[in-house]
Amino acid sequence: MANWSDIRNLAEQLKRVQAAESANCLSDRICVDIVSYLINSGRLQIYRTNDGRTLLTKTELFKEIIEELDAHRGRISLLELADNLEVEHAVVEFHVHEMLSNLQDFYDEQCVLIAGELITKSYIRRIAEEIRDRLEFRGVMTVTDFARSYNLTPQFLLSIINDYNGTLFQIQQDGDRLCTQVFISNQKAKVYGYLSAVVTPISVADCAAKLDIPQKVFTVIIESLISGGKIKGSLIAGKNVFIPTCYQRSQDKYIDDFLKQNGYIEWTIVQRIGIPDPSSYLRQRFPSAIHTKEFTINESVVSQIKSVLEDKSPDTHWIDVSSYLPQVFGAQEREWLIKPLIKNSDYVPVDGYMYLYPAIRLAEHVSCFDDYIREQATAAALDRKKRVGGKVSGGSAAKNEESITRAVDRNKAKTGGVGSRAREIKTKNVKKKYLKKNADIEEDDNQSNINVDSYLPRENLLSLLSAAVGAKAPEDLVECLLDQLLPQIYESFLSLVKSVFLQTADSSKNRDRCLAEKDSLVSTILSIQLLERGSLAVDDVNLRTQLIRQLLRSEVSTFVNRLYLLFAQNYDIEWPKQTKEGEEISPSEITIQLRDSLASIASKMADGSVKEAASLLQQINACLRANAEISDSNGLPLDEVFFLSDDLASCHLGINLSMSLLRTGASKRKREDRLLALEIANQTEEQMVAAARSDDDNYLASVTLAGTALFAQCIAGCPVPVHGKLVPQIAAWITKKLAKPSSNSAPYASAINLLRERKACDKLNRLTEIVMLEAKHHGGESGVSEEEKRSLVDELVTVASGCIKALQSGSPTPTA
Incomplete structure (x- = not known):
């Protein structure tokens, strides 16, 4: 450890060194260059002042920044700080940011940098205290006034006020205005005195302007006074209107008295006395009343009308509704009110619900x-x-x-x-x-x-x-x-x-008209007989029964309907009624209910011949019902309905259909029947080709239906009444028949051989399966490609064309 003598020796040595003359003398310029070199190389970290005469270390710069901040009482701008230290502004700004990031190493107080100014926490508190003192003195001031006084941004001042509000002072803010609790209490007293004298609705904005109180503060004051029970009233219309309780009571009393005295009140009257939403007000105040779009009607008025409607006195022939309802009610209001009341009664409205009249008496x-x-x-x-x-x-x-x-x-x-x-x-x-x-x-x-x-x-x-x-x-x-x-x-x-x-x-004109129909009716009978023979040629008992029933539902029903139309025309019976579009129903559209209605009408007519015809009509209707029995003995299945139709035509229409000759003379009409069967086959083939060429979504079903009908005719020898739901069963029957060997003497043997050679039955069954799959998926995909579908359709169309040629060249003998 050095003693005092050592220190004296070192001091003497320093003195001699300082007194001695240097052998080498450096100029100021050289010294500056040396220092610049050391700074640029990073060996020295010092800063030069603007005049270049003074050098500052980093620690010294931090020290002087803090000293300047203290000298200015906690607030100084960076520009002023750079001028006082004679250091570049960028250097000062950089060191200030560095100091703020590690403030505990340099300064024992928090600081913030706001708008280029360095401000301490103590200075911020002094501003808050000054704001408190000034507000206590004046009661209300704006943030703009404080911003102008302290040269600070309004946002920074508001942050100071929010930080110290509730601790250093109690302030309420209304936009840009700041108010103390003392000021609020004084204003509350003013508002209390003003509103205590108000007896009509008043606008909050107008009242706030008259008392020179911010509207937001005014609204808060009113709400506190209302909740405290000091003033009686309420705020409506989005807290923009104050209505005193006394005014509300007078409104309620006026509306109650008006409704009680007149039995109704118009919504426009309610609006005129200051209620903006009469619908909600009246529905809430009078829940049991009747409310229309423009009126509220007392339930007592409705009760009077109900009691009159329930009165079963024989002297009550009509009801004058106008005597029970206000005169201002129009037809629409009367209908709205009366219509529900007479819904289950015997009264009908007259003259726009001005009167009610018994429906039975009106009909009489x-x-x-x-x-x-x-x-x-x-x-x-x-x-x-x-x-x-x-x-x-x-x-x-x-x-x-x-x-x-x-x-x-x-x-x-x-x-x-x-x-x-x-x-x-x-x-x-x-x-x-x-x-x-x-x-x-x-x-x-x-x-x-x-x-x-x-x-x-x-x-x-x-x-x-x-x-x-x-x-x-x-x-x-x-x-x-x-x-x-x-x-x-x-x-x-x-x-x-x-x-x-x-x-x-x-009266002969009606008979002439019916006679003109004879040829057409006979032609229809011959076609139906061919379909009957084709059905009887099916050896499957169940399928044969279904075919006969299908024939009754379609062709036979249409034939009978034509006779019924002629019967109605002959006896001038309005039957059947026209559709809504004014078009008359075609024979194929007439249902069993309409046929029953004709028999009922005929049975009630005074003419004796018409009454006799009613019995025939009822018997024919019984034959055409879905559950009618089909006899396969004692003649053909359709004999009963045909002979009954013959009686109707001959006795009441003047048409002799010669049904006995038509039903028993088949052997004498072989050529005519053959030509008619070929005509039906050609029509079926044309339908099949048209369906194959169409773009309809259901073209497969149409092709399958036509193909089944044509192939079944080739096997049965006569047309078969094919229906869509019978296609799978008929296709199975065709497959069964083609699987058995047949002699060359069979009807249309060449056509049957063609079906076997082309394997038409397999293609038909495949197409039937595709149609059933698509129907099962409600028109969706069946998993079969469109190419396969078209290929099957084209092959079936080709086979059908070959069958037509075979039918034209053959000479069948229809099965009896």
């Missing part, structure tokens, strides 16, 4: 016009007969009937089955044609040219109805009742005119 009033209508209809029919009598000659009528017959004789294959020339007779507009031809021009004239008003004056009808309703009935009620009855009156009048006219017309 139609009978008061019967005598008058019958008298006027007779006069109208006689007048029409005089004017129309010379218009049409008998020759022209017969000519027109012949043209109608030719039009009806056009045949059309029925959808869902093939193999019959008479599947569906195109008679969609047959009745219209008959009515519009010259032979029946009298009926057109009766219904289209009769001036009904001239025969049924409204004044006469009103007098008759007024007497039936009662002398005390209002005129407007009687007129409205007549308006409702006029369609029935006119319909009854025109029906009577037509009936009287036909009774006086030449």
